[in-house]
Amino acid sequence: MAAPDGTVGKAMDVLERVASYGGPVRFADLLSEGGYPKATLYRLLQVLVNQRLLTIDRATGKYELGVRLVRLAHQAWSQASLAPLARPHLEHLAQVTGQAVHLAQLDGGQVLYLDKLNPAQPVEMFSAIGRVGPAYCTGVGKAMLAFLPGEALESALSQQSFHRFTPATLDRAGLLAEHEAIRREGVAWDRQEHEPGITCLAAPVLSDAGRVLGAVSITSAGGGEALLAAHTGIVKDTAGAIARDAAAWRFPEQSKLNVAE
Amino acid sequence: MAAPDGTVGKAMDVLERVASYGGPVRFADLLSEGGYPKATLYRLLQVLVNQRLLTIDRATGKYELGVRLVRLAHQAWSQASLAPLARPHLEHLAQVTGQAVHLAQLDGGQVLYLDKLNPAQPVEMFSAIGRVGPAYCTGVGKAMLAFLPGEALESALSQQSFHRFTPATLDRAGLLAEHEAIRREGVAWDRQEHEPGITCLAAPVLSDAGRVLGAVSITSAGGGEALLAAHTGIVKDTAGAIARDAAAWRFPEQSKLNVAE
DNA sequence: CATTAGGTTCCATTTATCGAAACCAAGTTT
DNA sequence: AAACTTGGTTTCGATAAATGGAACCTAATG
Numbered sequence: 001m002a003a004p005d006g007t008v009g010k011a012m013d014v015l016e017r018v019a020s021y022g023g024p025v026r027f028a029d030l031l032s033e034g035g036y037p038k039a040t041l042y043r044l045l046q047v048l049v050n051q052r053l054l055t056i057d058r059a060t061g062k063y064e065l066g067v068r069l070v071r072l073a074h075q076a077w078s079q080a081s082l083a084p085l086a087r088p089h090l091e092h093l094a095q096v097t098g099q100a101v102h103l104a105q106l107d108g109g110q111v112l113y114l115d116k117l118n119p120a121q122p123v124e125m126f127s128a129i130g131r132v133g134p135a136y137c138t139g140v141g142k143a144m145l146a147f148l149p150g151e152a153l154e155s156a157l158s159q160q161s162f163h164r165f166t167p168a169t170l171d172r173a174g175l176l177a178e179h180e181a182i183r184r185e186g187v188a189w190d191r192q193e194h195e196p197g198i199t200c201l202a203a204p205v206l207s208d209a210g211r212v213l214g215a216v217s218i219t220s221a222g223g224g225e226a227l228l229a230a231h232t233g234i235v236k237d238t239a240g241a242i243a244r245d246a247a248a249w250r251f252p253e254q255s256k257l258n259v260a261e
Numbered sequence: 262m263a264a265p266d267g268t269v270g271k272a273m274d275v276l277e278r279v280a281s282y283g284g285p286v287r288f289a290d291l292l293s294e295g296g297y298p299k300a301t302l303y304r305l306l307q308v309l310v311n312q313r314l315l316t317i318d319r320a321t322g323k324y325e326l327g328v329r330l331v332r333l334a335h336q337a338w339s340q341a342s343l344a345p346l347a348r349p350h351l352e353h354l355a356q357v358t359g360q361a362v363h364l365a366q367l368d369g370g371q372v373l374y375l376d377k378l379n380p381a382q383p384v385e386m387f388s389a390i391g392r393v394g395p396a397y398c399t400g401v402g403k404a405m406l407a408f409l410p411g412e413a414l415e416s417a418l419s420q421q422s423f424h425r426f427t428p429a430t431l432d433r434a435g436l437l438a439e440h441e442a443i444r445r446e447g448v449a450w451d452r453q454e455h456e457p458g459i460t461c462l463a464a465p466v467l468s469d470a471g472r473v474l475g476a477v478s479i480t481s482a483g484g485g486e487a488l489l490a491a492h493t494g495i496v497k498d499t500a501g502a503i504a505r506d507a508a509a510w511r512f513p514e515q516s517k518l519n520v521a522e
Numbered sequence: 523c524a525t526t527a528g529g530t531t532c533c534a535t536t537t538a539t540c541g542a543a544a545c546c547a548a549g550t551t552t
Numbered sequence: 553a554a555a556c557t558t559g560g561t562t563t564c565g566a567t568a569a570a571t572g573g574a575a576c577c578t579a580a581t582g
Binding site: 009047051053072080081 | 266267268269270272273276277280281283284305308309311312313314316320325326327328329330331332333334335336337338340341342366368369373375390391392393470
Binding site: 006007026027028031038039042061 | 558559560561562563569570
């Protein structure tokens with residue numbers, strides 16, 4: 001499945017299977033599910049356990065994801081994503097609009113949520129961070145896709161399933177038809193295309209070179225499209241502010257030079 | 262470094278190096294830092310980028326952690342850790358005691374924080390989840406170590422650095438000397454052994470079979486030891502409640518059988 | 523223009539991976 | 553209780569893959 005990339009690729013594939021299983025898995029389940037011959041699968045699992053990417057419960061013989069992943073993710077989140085530096089801007093956006101705010105990046109053709117603020121129920125947090133969603137029918141997803149250069153867009157589109165979640169969900173053609181407008185307006189709408197009753201307004205976070213870094217959105221549960229439309233300005237401003245901070249962050253590039261030697 | 266575990270182990274090692282670098286790294290930095298010959302390192306990095314465990318900024322040629330890790334961690338956190346089911350108990354504990362509450366697990370000899378609640382400043386959250394700390398001088402760490410069976414304890418101890426953070430920090434002998442008392446009392450103290458002024462009271466989360474699943478703690482910044490001592494009961498109760506929930510969670514074992522075919 | 527530092531590709535050698543089959547340990551069935 | 557499953561672990565020769573020294577590209581830099 002996908003690009004095996006040698007042993008490492010296979011190991012990651014197995015890891016992914018365990019993850020998508022959603023709970024403790026036995027050896028036999030993974031074996032039947034396809035892919036790898038017994039001995040191979042066995043060794044791959046052993047390596048993954050050794051690396052603490054998986055855990056095995058000696059008693060039941062079931063495999064689970066290892067918490068080492070949580071540690072790595074913490075580092076990824078805090079040093080490689082927009083999240084930490086976007087946080088203050090998101091808080092401002094949430095406060096001004098009073099709506100739920102999302103920050104997302106593209107990952108393998110999907111939208112991956114890196115932060116979420118919900119003025120209504122302040123403590124939820126992590127349950128949302130790391131979650132993924134479809135790119136073709138969410139505000140953040142559409143905002144990012146519309147600004148992707150040809151090749152990258154093609155690659156991203158090839159990974160979309162275009163499942164029809166609601167009557168308003170777009171297909172490939174419909175999605176592409178919107179791109180020009182999104183680029184012109186600088187914002188993307190999700191008008192109940194993913195979940196009935198849920199409307200989002202999103203803006204892309206673009207680097208000065210025009211590269212897509214991520215996207216922010218505000219969400220309304222009541223469906224009030226006009227309500228969100230009134231905030232178009234601040235949504236775009238927030239995305240812009242994040243982009244500016246991101247650029248400023250890169251340039252000084254704290255000198256790692258004089259560390260060695 | 263450590264157990265190479267074939268190609269996968271090396272790849273993980275490289276990933277870890279990028280992570281511990283704390284920011285964008287160039288190829289040459291990783292190369293000089295040791296370990297792998299040019300061509301090998303090059304190919305390892307390529308594979309990691311393909312797998313989206315790393316990102317490379319084409320412009321600067323620097324490597325960073327990939328957000329795919331965040332997605333995997335979300336799944337690990339929500340399906341393989343105590344965190345989701347512990348949350349309500351932690352909230353209760355935080356509310357009753359008014360202190361900062363931590364939930365942790367052991368990972369590779371270190372303490373890994375899986376959740377944190379801070380009544381004072383409610384929005385901090387993720388910045389703490391995934392963070393690691395020393396096992397030998399934190400409340401949660403000591404609580405877990407004391408209940409580890411011989412072999413596992415030995416392995417964990419061998420990974421401790423026993424750096425002396427404060428005048429109160431214990432060495433190996435001092436740590437072991439406390440174990441009996443911790444087992445008897447069911448709680449472990451960190452009396453400013455990690456950070457001056459910070460005191461913790463922790464209790465281990467143990468399965469019915471006595472296996473160490475994790476630990477919870479309450480923290481006082483003022484140093485008020487008596488203040489925390491008054492909450493000994495509820496800290497132990499919270500750990501117990503989490504353990505009970507964890508046991509209940511495993512047994513029903515939602516039948517995955519009738520999914521295939 | 524020459525030199526160097528930083529990356530990328532080649533290719534013969536070595537090594538780890540592959541996977542069929544044998545094996546083992548518990549349960550089940552007859 | 554003997555025969556038969558079911559689920560997991562180990563062996564081992566053939567095979568494919570990772571290895572790494574060296575050659576090879578670029579840009580920058582002197």
